[in-house]
Amino acid sequence: MIRGIDPVRSHAAIVELARDPSGLVRRWIAFGLTDAPESPEILAIVSALLADPVPEVRYMTTIALGPEKFVKTLQQLTTCDDPKTAKNAASTLKGLAQRESREQR
DSSP: OOOOOOHHHHHHHHHHHTTOSOHHHHTTGGGGGTTSOOOHHHHHHHHHHHTOSSHHHHHHHHHHHOGGGOHHHHHHHTTSSOHHHHHHHHHHHHHHHHHHHHHHO
């Protein structure tokens, strides 16, 4: 039997992990926020993740929360010092442009 997830403990864990010193941990935090109700605390976490010094954390945050909402961040990431993240950001922007083009037809 799978036990239910306690939303209070889950929220507390996400808040704590958002401050983890490892970018490898922080890059996954936004995926835990997709169902979180908007609150000043959650908005502060998202803002911090989007300003994170690790480019992959910023990229994964845009992916988790909807890349179409963060085009400017993705554009900035295409010139970051992490080649893999820069390539992924460029690819994501290309996919968004293609999707927009199809929707306009």
